[in-house]
Amino acid sequence: MDLTIAEFVFLILFGTCGFILACSWISRRLRAQAETRSLARRVVCRLCLHAFENSGSGQIVDCPQCGAANERGRSRKLG
Secondary structure (H helix, E strand, O other): OOOOHHHHHHHHHHHHHHHHHHHHHHHHHHHHHHHHHHHHHEEEOOOOOOEEEOOOOOOEEEOOOOOOEEEOOOOOOOO
């Protein structure tokens, strides 16, 4: 197969653009997954409204600032 200089340049440009698009897509996916994991670990204290991250697996988490017990997740009932 004989390539002309124009075809070769076109293939190089097309390949470079495809590589850049693939890298940006992968980067956005990884960032979204990291943000989802971070939000899953975030807890806001019900008394002092201090936001903190806790990587433990327990459902009840103590606030590091005021010491109040907080339930993890949005299943808390206000009332």
